[in-house]
Amino acid sequence: MGPSGRLPTYREIAGPDLSGIGAQVAAQHARVTARLAGVRYVVAVASGKGGVGKSFVTARLGEALAAAGLTVGILDADVNGPTIPRLTGAARPVLRVAGGVVEPFVTAAGVRVFSAEFLVAPGEPVRWHAPQGDAFVWRGTLEAQALREMLSDVAWGVLDVLLVDLPPGPGRLEDLSDLVPGLAGVLAVTIPSGEALDAVRRALALSRERGTRLLGIVENLTGHRCPSCGHEHAAFPGDAGAQLSAEFAVPILGRLPIDPPEQVVRDLGRAVWARLEHP
Amino acid sequence: MKFVCLPCDSQMTFDERAVGEGTFTASFRCPSCGRGVAMLANPWETQMVSSLGVKIGGSTLDADGPMPVTGAFLDAGGAPGRVRWTADALGRLDRVPSFVRGMVKRIYAEWAHDRAIEEITPAVMDEARTDLGLEGM
Numbered sequence: 131m132g133p134s135g136r137l138p139t140y141r142e143i144a145g146p147d148l149s150g151i152g153a154q155v156a157a158q159h160a161r162v163t164a165r166l167a168g169v170r171y172v173v174a175v176a177s178g179k180g181g182v183g184k185s186f187v188t189a190r191l192g193e194a195l196a197a198a199g200l201t202v203g204i205l206d207a208d209v210n211g212p213t214i215p216r217l218t219g220a221a222r223p224v225l226r227v228a229g230g231v232v233e234p235f236v237t238a239a240g241v242r243v244f245s246a247e248f249l250v251a252p253g254e255p256v257r258w259h260a261p262q263g264d265a266f267v268w269r270g271t272l273e274a275q276a277l278r279e280m281l282s283d284v285a286w287g288v289l290d291v292l293l294v295d296l297p298p299g300p301g302r303l304e305d306l307s308d309l310v311p312g313l314a315g316v317l318a319v320t321i322p323s324g325e326a327l328d329a330v331r332r333a334l335a336l337s338r339e340r341g342t343r344l345l346g347i348v349e350n351l352t353g354h355r356c357p358s359c360g361h362e363h364a365a366f367p368g369d370a371g372a373q374l375s376a377e378f379a380v381p382i383l384g385r386l387p388i389d390p391p392e393q394v395v396r397d398l399g400r401a402v403w404a405r406l407e408h409p
Numbered sequence: 410m411k412f413v414c415l416p417c418d419s420q421m422t423f424d425e426r427a428v429g430e431g432t433f434t435a436s437f438r439c440p441s442c443g444r445g446v447a448m449l450a451n452p453w454e455t456q457m458v459s460s461l462g463v464k465i466g467g468s469t470l471d472a473d474g475p476m477p478v479t480g481a482f483l484d485a486g487g488a489p490g491r492v493r494w495t496a497d498a499l500g501r502l503d504r505v506p507s508f509v510r511g512m513v514k515r516i517y518a519e520w521a522h523d524r525a526i527e528e529i530t531p532a533v534m535d536e537a538r539t540d541l542g543l544e545g546m
Contacts, residue, residue: 137415140411143411145411145420147411148410148437149423149463150467151410154462154463154467158462227474230474231475232475232476246479249479249483249508250484250512251512251515251516256484257483257484259481259483259484271460272478272479272482272483275460275462275479276476276478276479278462279462279477279478280479283475284475
């Protein structure tokens with residue numbers, strides 16, 4: 131009990147907060163903003179469903195944009211299942227620190243890449259140190275912090291586009307929206323099937339609810355093109371892309387068959403860039 | 410967070426912080442009477458604060474180098490336990506940026522293990538570095 135006869139409350143003590151947790155978190159956010167100041171458009175590549183080829187689309191899109199003369203980065207935000215290095219030919223680099231930030235790997239196509247895969251031994255799963263074996267309690271927070279640090283502590287430099295390849299599910303998209311208030315938009319990847327339709331719909335609804343711009347839809351794995359006659363055979367029944375496009379009033383920016391021809395990918399790059407440049 | 414010395418009715422100031430064995434201790438001192446108190450956080454409280462990338466008593470972001478949270482908590486895969494490290498070798502390892510230290514340690518340990526080398530010394534590290542093309546590690 132103090133001289134006043136009762137315990138003081140936090141707000142009654144006029145002195146400064148000794149830890150300033152709020153200020154420390156704000157400084158973390160400010161660092162993300164400062165690091166991305168040279169990036170014209172940050173684009174989330176997302177889907178509510180796994181296995182639709184988000185990373186494949188991200189990698190090919192990045193290369194198409196780079197081939198069009200744009201400066202491009204790809205952040206592999208799928209901490210638990212990183213595949214961007216393999217898809218972009220980003221060999222395991224010797225990571226270098228310059229000026230307090232990590233240098234990204236630059237692929238043969240000129241795309242700057244960073245992935246959690248660079249931080250773990252080959253073939254090792256991602257595990258988090260935690261006390262008493264209770265990593266499940268902290269995993270979500272640590273994954274969100276890893277996303278923040280890969281945004282703020284990698285030397286992204288001046289880019290036209292930074293593509294953020296998100297893991298399945300809506301959680302990381304919410305984190306990214308919080309960390310990057312100027313997020314240029316979400317590119318939703320789906321496959322034609324009804325199962326994908328339901329899952330991607332939920333992710334798009336969440337994006338719309340949060341006020342994040344929906345750039346458009348990429349329908350992936352639409353079919354297999356016969357090398358002899360050129361006819362495309364459907365890989366999955368359904369028309370998820372068309373239904374999502376109508377429901378959310380956003381365009382289909384590309385339809386990619388299995389092993390898409392280069393021209394199809396380049397057309398996707400042009401369509402995405404046009405959407406970014408003309409809101 | 411604020412600490413108050415009740416007899417003096419004064420806000421205490423942050424004194425020092427110690428970290429060890431998965432826990433941390435922060436001490437605070439009364440500017441009027443000099444009385445000190447220490448806050449001893451258990452592993453869960455320590456983890457909760459550390460997972461947010463913040464520090465009790467305040468912090469500047471640049472103090473720990475890039476990716477401090479990821480570097481501290483991401484398990485890069487460990488290292489084969491049969492290989493010993495000399496103090497000099499561990500000292501050299503400390504110069505590697507924290508966010509890749511675990512991975513680098515494993516690379517050296519696997520290299521040594523594959524060659525039946527039981528102890529890693531700076532000389533072994535030099536040999537492995539040349540062999541593996543790990544200049545700068």
